[in-house]
Amino acid sequence: MAAKSSPEQPLPLRSVLQMVAQWIGRLGTVWAEGQITELSARGGTVFLTLRDPVANVSARVMCPRGVYEATAPRPVDGARVVMRLKPDFYVTRGSFAFTALEIRPVGIGELLARLERLRQLLAAEGLFNAERKRRLPFLPRTVGLICGRDSAAERDVLENARRRWPAVRFTVEQVAVQGPYAVGEVTEALRKLDADPEVDVIIIARGGGSLEDLLPFSDESLVRAVAACRTPVVSAIGHEQDTPLLDLVADVRASTPTDAAKKVVPDVGEQLALIRQLRDRGRRVLTGLIDRESAWLAAVRSRPSLADPVREIDRRLEQVDALRERARRCLAAHLDRAADSLEHLRARLVALSPAATLQRGYAIVQRPSGEVVRLAADVAPGEELSVRFADDRIRAITVPDPPR
Structure with missing residues (x-):
């Protein structure tokens, strides 16, 4: 051309x-x-x-x-x-x-088969894993709500949430929740709320419907957008039996929009009752602790050592005096028994001593080496001997016996 x-x-x-x-x-x-x-x-x-x-x-x-x-x-x-x-x-x-x-x-069967293949693909990528899901804040500052225009789901969420906690704040994004524009509008609203630092949790709510009506909430692009959010997302799509893929990837699944309001916002009445219960429990615990410590202190104060300290000293003094007297008696008895034993030993020694024998007129004949002569036959003539008496001794020289 x-x-x-x-x-x-x-x-x-x-x-x-x-x-x-x-x-x-x-x-x-x-x-x-x-x-x-x-x-x-x-x-x-x-x-x-x-x-x-x-x-x-x-x-x-x-x-x-x-x-x-x-x-x-x-x-x-x-x-x-x-x-x-x-x-x-x-x-x-x-x-x-x-x-x-x-x-x-x-057909429905073919749609279900395609959804099942998409579910298996996303599950294999880990988008449905429990460890990646985040916990909801206890009391969010602002709740982001994505719902249909003038829908019953919006009224259910707002009325139930404000009934439970009147001060709760909402940022509502009204979008198409079925039809060809639903995926794009829901995804754009999700990104807008996720970028708002005041929004602590996002609810995506829609009433019940047929499988075809709920198909936008199984769209792959929307599911991946929810998985990429930094803000926790609550899925409240359809009724209990409806399970679009959005329910699997969301951080929390609510069976209905009313259930989503209950999961996101605490009940002020329940919280006040819980506070009263905890306060009563704390009071009982503290009162019991004070009572136990008071009883222990009273028991300690009633002990004799603290009630009358001088009495304990006197009792100890009496024990010391009794032990000292007992020790004196024991020592005197030991000394008396030792003196008697010594006297008995002395009498035995005197009785067994050679000196006593010498006192009776006997003498002991000894050689110069100190050996005692027991037989006359053991003495040689002219041998020098020592004769010991009771008080002194003499020296003697043996002479042979005269002939008979």
């Missing part, structure tokens, strides 16, 4: 658009999945916008009325469908659009 045109020989615009239409026409048909929005019918043609449920991408689609009416059930705004599309470029208007050749609604 560039080779056949120049500033001197430009191509007519109709020719350029015809070439574009021919090039687009060679693309053929394609099956695409999306969500229907802006549905309208004029004459024999149904006009709609097919939106990607994850990315912010959409395209215009024209559908012959016969194709649209042949689809059972007929698609409505917000429906998830699979279409066989043929790209067309309209030369007269210079615009691009798809022509729908066949429409197939996405």
